[in-house]
Amino acid sequence: MTSITSDKYHLPHGLDGRKQRLKTFRIALGFFRGILPPLKQLFSMYGDTFYVNIPNRPVTFFFTKPDDLREILITNAKNLRKDDDYTNPKTGLARFLGTGLLTSEGEFWKRQRKLMSPAFHTQRVSAYADTMVRYADNLANTWADGEMRNIAADMMNLTMNIIAYTLFTTTNEEDSKRVGHAVDVMQKSFSEDEVLPMWLPTRARKQIKQAEDDLNEIVYGIIQERRADLHDTGDLLSMLLLTEGENGERMTDQEIRDEVVTLYLAGHETTANTLNWTFYLLSEHPDIEKRMHTELDAVLGGRIPTLADLPKLKYTEQVIKEALRLYPPAWTFSREAIIDLKIGGYDVPAGSIIQIMSYFIHRNPTIWENPLEFNPDRFSEANADKIDKWAYIPFGGGQRVCIGQSFAMLEAHLILATIASRYRLRLKAGHRVKPFASITLNPQGGLPMTVHKRG
């Protein structure tokens, strides 16, 4: 769709690039500073709800009111599909994820989601708690008092090791690392690769191809090995290999490959960034950090945490939830309207994109009091019930809500407790942290922090 007009449709305020060329140009200039500043400008110009219509792009609607989000993700779930950014096999995420949970649609997605859900129930995921703590503790053992670290790199390695182990427990570490490296190369090259025509053999494209070949060789190799001696080793791959559909059918090698790569990608960078933002916010708010340390010391008394400790580490969990509000790692996701829709009373014609931006929803002053303030008490037992379910969506919502939510919260909670009971992290003096919105929201250029042993 290239044009919509307000005499035909009931539209919210918006930016029409064909009529408002100068305004569009001014906003577009802001993109040189990253995608967040021009988006911020649009939200402050148009408020809760608006659309953007730029030539050669689908019309895009932005909704931030909780009632509208409920209408989108629940009432109209069946009238929306994941758009080309996910599903297009040439230009979307599907290019290297294939048809895993994140990128698949319709009946196939429904079947896969049903097959995979048991593996992500809190009970099964809890079995990974010891692994999570062990890896976090090992990392903390490599730190020296007063040392400057790039915490973003540390958190990325840590969560990558954890997802590799929980996916393929019995596979050698070398292969797990090669998978991680290949996913990393593909993801980085993919983000840098959108401008030039697809037929150009750029360096990024050669790297993607190489990484893709590597990845397939290792993952298919692991699948073959496991099929030869099929039993439940307790890891996620076992579950994918053993699970059966209603008619006893099992997943094919390619289906398993696509789900493995999807879980690898979806399951580490998001959690790494949750921890990055948490450590950054704690460093900026020593009073809140002190209160969390008091809780950790009272419950753990210096020992490493276990699953059984978590219900007592409530404030520590509130800190993570509040970090996820201010800096949701999956800061935006989108859908395409399959048919003409009405959302919040406005027309959303078929073919339009609905962009759901948790980052701006979580900072909307009409929903949140003092939205920019870091205040974990918002999530205390007494206050949490007052939060509208649709005002806080770090894990999305509706039928496609994050399948790894319990896994991620368990992991972040245990890692924060393990590290913060031993170390206090301080941002390098003079370093300004800037959020960079790519596939995930990350601290641009890393997170230089000094690690101080706690007494």
Ligand code: HEM
């Ligand atoms: C703090 C960490 C995480 C955040 C913030 C997060 C966020 C999200 C969000 C917002 C979605 C919904 C996207 C949409 O509706 O378009 C999603 C989906 C998904 N996430 Fe997560 N995620 C996290 C961790 C994980 C982990 C640890 C795993 C797996 C081990 C995982 C696997 C997935 C998968 C497979 C989907 C697609 C689900 C479907 O469409 O059925 N995520 N995640």
